[in-house]
Amino acid sequence: xxxxxxxxxKLLVQGITGREGxxxxxxxxxxGTNVVAxxxxxxxxxxxxxxxxxxxxxxxxxxEATGANTSLIFVPSRFSADAILEAADAGIPLIVxxxxxxxxxxxxxxxRYLDQMGVRLVGPNCPGLLSPGTAKxxxxxxxxxxxxxxGVVSRSGTLTYEVLHALKxxxxxxxxxxxxxxxxxxxxxxxxxxxLFEADPHTEKVVLIGEIGGTDEEQAAEYIRDHMxxxxxxxxxxxxxxxxxxxxxxxxxxxxxxxxxxxxxxxxAAAGVMTxxxxxEIPGLLQ
Amino acid sequence: MKLHEYQSxxxxxxxxxxxxxxxxxxxxxxxxxxxxxxxxxxxxxxQVLVGGRGKAGGIRxxxxxxxxxxxxxxxxxxxxxxxxVRKVLIDEAVDIETEIYLxxxxxxxxxxxxxxxxxxxxxxxxxxxxTNPDKIVRVWIDPLLGLQDYQARYLAASTEMPSEHWREFxxxxxxxxxxxxxxxxxxxxxxxxxxxxxxxxxxxDGKMVLDDNGLFRHPELAEMRDLDEEAAEEREARxxxxxxxxxxxxxxxxxxxxxxAMATMDVINLYGxxxxxxxxxxxxxxxxxxxxxxxxIIRDPNVKAVLFNIFGGITRGDEVxxxxxxxxxxxxxxxxxxxxxxGTNAEEGRxxxxxxxxETAVSLADAAKKAIAAAGAVEGS
Numbered sequence: 001x002x003x004x005x006x007x008x009x010k011l012l013v014q015g016i017t018g019r020e021g022x023x024x025x026x027x028x029x030x031x032g033t034n035v036v037a038x039x040x041x042x043x044x045x046x047x048x049x050x051x052x053x054x055x056x057x058x059x060x061x062x063x064e065a066t067g068a069n070t071s072l073i074f075v076p077s078r079f080s081a082d083a084i085l086e087a088a089d090a091g092i093p094l095i096v097x098x099x100x101x102x103x104x105x106x107x108x109x110x111x112r113y114l115d116q117m118g119v120r121l122v123g124p125n126c127p128g129l130l131s132p133g134t135a136k137x138x139x140x141x142x143x144x145x146x147x148x149x150x151g152v153v154s155r156s157g158t159l160t161y162e163v164l165h166a167l168k169x170x171x172x173x174x175x176x177x178x179x180x181x182x183x184x185x186x187x188x189x190x191x192x193x194x195x196l197f198e199a200d201p202h203t204e205k206v207v208l209i210g211e212i213g214g215t216d217e218e219q220a221a222e223y224i225r226d227h228m229x230x231x232x233x234x235x236x237x238x239x240x241x242x243x244x245x246x247x248x249x250x251x252x253x254x255x256x257x258x259x260x261x262x263x264x265x266x267x268x269a270a271a272g273v274m275t276x277x278x279x280x281e282i283p284g285l286l287q
Numbered sequence: 288m289k290l291h292e293y294q295s296x297x298x299x300x301x302x303x304x305x306x307x308x309x310x311x312x313x314x315x316x317x318x319x320x321x322x323x324x325x326x327x328x329x330x331x332x333x334q335v336l337v338g339g340r341g342k343a344g345g346i347r348x349x350x351x352x353x354x355x356x357x358x359x360x361x362x363x364x365x366x367x368x369x370x371x372v373r374k375v376l377i378d379e380a381v382d383i384e385t386e387i388y389l390x391x392x393x394x395x396x397x398x399x400x401x402x403x404x405x406x407x408x409x410x411x412x413x414x415x416x417x418t419n420p421d422k423i424v425r426v427w428i429d430p431l432l433g434l435q436d437y438q439a440r441y442l443a444a445s446t447e448m449p450s451e452h453w454r455e456f457x458x459x460x461x462x463x464x465x466x467x468x469x470x471x472x473x474x475x476x477x478x479x480x481x482x483x484x485x486x487x488x489x490x491x492d493g494k495m496v497l498d499d500n501g502l503f504r505h506p507e508l509a510e511m512r513d514l515d516e517e518a519a520e521e522r523e524a525r526x527x528x529x530x531x532x533x534x535x536x537x538x539x540x541x542x543x544x545x546x547x548a549m550a551t552m553d554v555i556n557l558y559g560x561x562x563x564x565x566x567x568x569x570x571x572x573x574x575x576x577x578x579x580x581x582x583x584i585i586r587d588p589n590v591k592a593v594l595f596n597i598f599g600g601i602t603r604g605d606e607v608x609x610x611x612x613x614x615x616x617x618x619x620x621x622x623x624x625x626x627x628x629x630g631t632n633a634e635e636g637r638x639x640x641x642x643x644x645x646e647t648a649v650s651l652a653d654a655a656k657k658a659i660a661a662a663g664a665v666e667g668s
Contacts, residue, residue, distance in 0.1 A: 103501035156546025237549035248545025
């Protein structure tokens with residue numbers, strides 16, 4: 001029914017005792033996600049969520065005690081790189097980092113190390129993952145999507161919710177929604193996610209939500225042209241964004257003429273991908 | 288965050304890169320005494336955070352201290368691309384034999400730093416990339432290994448400089464790489480790197496951009512920020528956890544989320560309107576935060592209508608509605624306002640706003656059309 005997260009997910013939350021960590025862990029448990037542990041240094045031995053979730057000092061001890069196979073990170077940006085590396089070294093194969101504002105040089109090192117370890121990172125600066133009806137790993141509101149066969153992948157947060165909401169209003173369900181995040185250097189890319197959707201028997205079509213900056217959408221267009229059998233439709237935000245200005249997300253900037261919405265839409269069109277003029281049109285483009 | 292030439296070159300010097308003797312000043316008579324100390328023949332260089340200083344007349348050679356004072360007086364009274372010149376750098380004049388380009392930045396697609404060199408120094412590298420791409424050489428640096436000797440040697444050998452300069456050039460590439468890494472930079476550029484008539488290598492001009500997200504590690508660099516770099520509104524928005532970019536249209540926007548904020552601008556444009564700004568208020572919607580955002584939007588005299596587009600997820604629609612109403616009580620405005628609320632508790636929110644006689648909308652298209660119509664009505668009145 002989904003990619004990356006499902007009923008077999010045993011989730012560990014790094015930074016679980018912080019305000020965000022506590023709030024979203026409660027939402028994830030309500031949704032039915034199996035949260036097995038939390039990590040906050042110097043709070044090992046405590047319990048949260050009404051005594052249901054144990055807190056550990058280190059990821060290693062949490063994994064040994066609970067068999068956690070996915071980690072979700074809420075720690076502040078200056079400690080995030082360390083948190084990601086700690087999870088990778090403890091043998092966690094899937095790490096989802098919500099935190100915004102991690103220095104780009106930290107992310108380049110982290111990404112290179114994770115590639116060598118064969119560990120997957122989703123994010124940072126992302127809303128996480130939602131497999132409707134099955135598991136929620138992150139901060140996407142659970143009630144805005146229903147289960148179904150549309151895969152959604154996006155660099156954005158609320159714009160993704162907008163599209164999920166439009167799909168739900170048209171009674172279209174989602175297999176998994178993957179927020180890959182708005183940073184210039186991230187873990188999982190559009191292409192990585194498209195590969196997973198292409199291989200997933202329960203995903204029949206895909207919505208790609210991109211924005212200005214970088215060339216991730218252009219690479220996705222090449223992959224779609226050469227390898228995708230499933231229908232992909234897109235929305236690209238930032239047609240009216242001025243060059244040289246960072247539009248909220250660290251990665252949303254047109255630099256040296258590269259990363260414009262026009263170029264991305266052109267590349268996608270050349271790969272047979274229809275791009276909606278506004279997010280509300282997306283359900284109508286899905287056949 | 289952008290650094291001035293004089294700040295960039297100071298950082299280069301701290302990492303062993305030779306730079307000309309010189310000093311920054313904000314007044315012309317001091318320019319004269321600096322020129323005297325430097326031996327008379329100097330270059331007076333405006334320090335503004337935009338390109339094209341030379342073409343604008345912001346860089347002048349002075350043969351005597353009196354000339355230096357005169358040039359400084361003129362340059363300190365200039366505006367370059369709308370930015371007032373507040374500082375000049377007085378550098379000793381150097382006799383140039385060869386000009387080289389050397390820079391380092393991040394390659395997003397390859398996820399690592401890339402060092403770039405060119406024998407065509409002294410002109411913008413983007414220009415060389417267009418007109419003479421064969422003259423540009425690049426080496427990609429493994430972020431875990433750092434710059435290697437063979438890579439620096441490759442750059443030296445590829446820029447047509449005599450091999451007697453390679454050792455010095457390689458030491459400069461190492462210095463530039465260290466400057467870049469140790470300041471969390473996203474760009475560090477020496478252009479031109481010159482070989483002087485005395486056969487010395489020297490960074491004649493420098494430019495650096497730092498990663499704002501890395502500044503917590505460098506409080507001393509954060510203090511170098513030039514307040515002219517960004518508009519006062521952008522700075523103020525940041526203080527409230529929002530992100531604002533001014534545009535030149537007439538429909539002010541307040542949106543939660545960067546992607547949705549860009550999409551909102553695009554949809555306004557799609558229906559023939561023009562957005563006045565990008566504004567992402569981020570998470571939460573306290574009256575204080577909304578009020579600050581509204582104040583920033585309506586301070587722009589071009590704004591004729593305001594569009595709020597809020598997707599209630601974790602932030603509930605009724606909370607947002609209350610925030611907007613409380614903010615408007617604090618900051619009354621006669622401008623027409625259209626509010627689109629969707630998601631969690633959106634209907635309750637819309638009721639609250641409708642009771643207060645605010646125009647509401649359900650779809651983004653509808654909201655954009657209503658805001659455009661309202662702006663037109665203001666224009667016609």
